[in-house]
Amino acid sequence: MTSERAEDPVRGADSASSIDAAELAKFEAMAARWWDPAGPMAPLHAMNPVRLDWMLPWLRSLAGEARPDADPGRPLGGLRVLDVGCGGGLVAEPLARLGAAVTGIDPSAEVIAAARAHAAQAGLAVDYQARTAEALAASGAVFDAVLALEVVEHVEDRPAFLCTLAALVRPGGLVLLSTLNRTARSFALAVVGAEWVLGWLPRGTHDWRRFPRPEELSGWLAAAGLRPLGTTGFVFHPLRGAWHLSEEDLSVNYAIAARRDG
Amino acid sequence: MDNPALAPHLLDMARISARPAPPAGPDRTPEVFDAIVAGGGLTGTALALALGRGGLRVALVEPAGTGRRDDGRAYALALASVRMLRALGAWPAAQAEPIQRILVADGRPGEAPSPLHLAFDAGEIEEGPMGHMIEDAPLREAVETALAGLPEVRRIAGAVVSHRAGPAGLSARLGDGRMLEARVLVGADGRRSPTARQAGIGRIERPYGQTAVTASLVHERPHGGTAHQLFLPGGPVAVLPLPGNRSSLVWSERSARAATLMRMEEAEFLEALRAVLGGFLGRLGPAGPRSAFPLGLSLAEAFTAPRVALAGDAARAVHPVAGQGLNAGLRDVAALAEVLTEAAARGEDIGAEAVLGRYARWRRFDSALLAVATDGFNRLFSNDWGPLRLVRDLGMAAVGRMGPLRRAFIREAAGLTGELPRLMR
Numbered sequence: 001m002t003s004e005r006a007e008d009p010v011r012g013a014d015s016a017s018s019i020d021a022a023e024l025a026k027f028e029a030m031a032a033r034w035w036d037p038a039g040p041m042a043p044l045h046a047m048n049p050v051r052l053d054w055m056l057p058w059l060r061s062l063a064g065e066a067r068p069d070a071d072p073g074r075p076l077g078g079l080r081v082l083d084v085g086c087g088g089g090l091v092a093e094p095l096a097r098l099g100a101a102v103t104g105i106d107p108s109a110e111v112i113a114a115a116r117a118h119a120a121q122a123g124l125a126v127d128y129q130a131r132t133a134e135a136l137a138a139s140g141a142v143f144d145a146v147l148a149l150e151v152v153e154h155v156e157d158r159p160a161f162l163c164t165l166a167a168l169v170r171p172g173g174l175v176l177l178s179t180l181n182r183t184a185r186s187f188a189l190a191v192v193g194a195e196w197v198l199g200w201l202p203r204g205t206h207d208w209r210r211f212p213r214p215e216e217l218s219g220w221l222a223a224a225g226l227r228p229l230g231t232t233g234f235v236f237h238p239l240r241g242a243w244h245l246s247e248e249d250l251s252v253n254y255a256i257a258a259r260r261d262g
Numbered sequence: 263m264d265n266p267a268l269a270p271h272l273l274d275m276a277r278i279s280a281r282p283a284p285p286a287g288p289d290r291t292p293e294v295f296d297a298i299v300a301g302g303g304l305t306g307t308a309l310a311l312a313l314g315r316g317g318l319r320v321a322l323v324e325p326a327g328t329g330r331r332d333d334g335r336a337y338a339l340a341l342a343s344v345r346m347l348r349a350l351g352a353w354p355a356a357q358a359e360p361i362q363r364i365l366v367a368d369g370r371p372g373e374a375p376s377p378l379h380l381a382f383d384a385g386e387i388e389e390g391p392m393g394h395m396i397e398d399a400p401l402r403e404a405v406e407t408a409l410a411g412l413p414e415v416r417r418i419a420g421a422v423v424s425h426r427a428g429p430a431g432l433s434a435r436l437g438d439g440r441m442l443e444a445r446v447l448v449g450a451d452g453r454r455s456p457t458a459r460q461a462g463i464g465r466i467e468r469p470y471g472q473t474a475v476t477a478s479l480v481h482e483r484p485h486g487g488t489a490h491q492l493f494l495p496g497g498p499v500a501v502l503p504l505p506g507n508r509s510s511l512v513w514s515e516r517s518a519r520a521a522t523l524m525r526m527e528e529a530e531f532l533e534a535l536r537a538v539l540g541g542f543l544g545r546l547g548p549a550g551p552r553s554a555f556p557l558g559l560s561l562a563e564a565f566t567a568p569r570v571a572l573a574g575d576a577a578r579a580v581h582p583v584a585g586q587g588l589n590a591g592l593r594d595v596a597a598l599a600e601v602l603t604e605a606a607a608r609g610e611d612i613g614a615e616a617v618l619g620r621y622a623r624w625r626r627f628d629s630a631l632l633a634v635a636t637d638g639f640n641r642l643f644s645n646d647w648g649p650l651r652l653v654r655d656l657g658m659a660a661v662g663r664m665g666p667l668r669r670a671f672i673r674e675a676a677g678l679t680g681e682l683p684r685l686m687r
């Protein structure tokens with residue numbers, strides 16, 4: 001960590017940070033252009049519809065359990081959702097628009113500033129905070145659902161991170177994760193293809209050795225008291241330039257839903 | 263473009279639901295919708311219908327004179343288009359005439375049509391008739407009836423004269439000074455699209471120097487559900503089956519010759535027509551009132567601008583040689599309705615660049631291909647140069663012999679190729 005960050009009053013208490021400093025610096029450099037669909041976050045913009053299509057049935061079922069008489073225009077009305085590593089708010093804003101009370105956290109103050117500015121322009125209320133999941137958990141905050149999308153592959157101590165997420169979700173609530181699998185195919189597509197050949201992402205965005213296999217992730221989730229409910233693949237179709245969901249193909253991008261029992 | 267002043271009015275727009283469109287407010291209070299559709303033609307009304315059915319609140323702004331046509335025009339609707347209209351509850355099946363086969367011939371005035379005919383038969387694809395002929399009046403009426411039962415769509419007589427796109431939405435000013443706000447404005451306002459002009463979208467225009475003369479023709483013998491397309495040096499002539507012993511005539515000619523055709527007395531016109539068609543339909547006439555449409559390619563340089571999307575002829579107007587004009591417009595409608603209603607369901611801003619970009623990518627390739635294909639098709643068949651005529655005769659004979667290729671042509675004509683929007687499947 002640089003001295004500048006250590007002095008940041010917003011994050012002064014974040015001593016037990018799970019985020020690798022070098023990883024963080026890479027994304028801070030991208031913050032300003034986060035919302036440009038043709039900008040450096042273009043791959044996330046392209047994948048965003050399938051991420052939402054995957055998570056919305058989970059979130060709707062959770063909201064329906066809590067408030068079966070919700071306004072059909074705001075199907076997530078009243079649901080408390082935490083988006084860990086929210087970035088510029090690509091997921092936080094749509095969930096807020098559907099009625100969820102969204103808290104978005106990201107350790108980068110610059111990214112949070114960009115996210116706040118965008119939500120204000122869009123007229124959306126999202127509670128953005130520049131802090132880590134560990135700091136938020138220490139404050140005792142609890143949510144109906146906790147999201148960590150494209151985050152675990154950038155985290156150093158994955159089992160500890162998942163225990164933190166478990167502490168942030170209420171009993172009966174959901175933890176929703178998406179990440180990259182560690183396969184030859186993901187190395188070819190996500191690292192060689194996306195970073196080296198297509199130039200979609202800056203080189204070094206991903207460290208392939210940190211990509212968790214689904215069975216590894218399921219094991220860490222179970223150890224953290226989170227019961228895996230199902231795994232879904234996000235598959236890119238190069239000719240159509242679009243993503244779709246797949247129950248079978250988990251070889252590159254995939255997502256997992258888990259419930260905190262008890 | 264950045265206009266924070268817009269935001270307060272748009273705070274409430276986060277709520278996309280099946281609520282009825284708001285009632286008319288006092289003159290200067292902006293009315294808020296999810297989408298504004300500019301243009302009251304078939305593309306615009308079908309789009310308003312599809313978006314309203316998808317639960318979006320829509321303002322359909324219809325300039326005077328864009329309603330029902332009384333010029334006897336008819337459309338050759340591909341199977342995919344018919345499926346979509348059926349799904350929207352706006353298909354007047356009883357007044358439609360199925361196209362059972364298409365006969366294509368090459369001819370020169372004063373000669374019998376070229377013996378090498380290319381016949382496409384509905385029996386060759388499993389989906390049934392490759393399309394239907396429908397006249398403007400019953401189609402328009404069916405769409406009107408479906409719209410009348412849809413509280414999500416509010417119809418506003420007038421025109422959008424200017425618009426401003428901001429980070430949270432778009433405001434549009436009507437000719438009478440009224441203001442509307444929405445997340446997205448769709449220009450379905452024809453080949454001279456004022457919406458495209460207001461959004462700074464340029465156009466590529468290419469006049470063909472040809473004019474289509476149209477009429478609704480009565481004839482003695484039944485047409486048997488056959489559509490005839492005859493390629494002449496001056497341009498293609500299409501005779502398309504309507505209910506009863508009637509056909510829709512679309513006669514494309516060099517503009518000077520078309521003007522002559524328009525000036526002719528009925529008897530003289532029928533005589534000229536008989537010289538071209540021959541006697542397969544028996545005695546011809548009456549042909550009723552004729553209309554003239556100057557032909558030309560008109561392509562918008564972009565399908566979208568900030569918070570603006572173009573659909574139908576506003577996006578691309580092609581030569582009507584293959585009857586693809588309204589079919590392409592309805593494909594735009596189906597694709598745009600799918601993109602926007604899906605985006606709304608996932609809580610996305612339906613006017614965001616990321617969302618409109620999905621529509622543009624989906625439709626742009628199809629459209630450029632269609633424009634080039636129909637343009638090239640017409641040029642090839644409108645040339646009387648000897649070797650070219652031989653090449654196309656041989657080409658037609660070759661296509662006629664090859665089964666898989668023929669089926670591909672038929673499926674293309676039926677609009678069943680490419681990635682179909684859900685409404686068309």
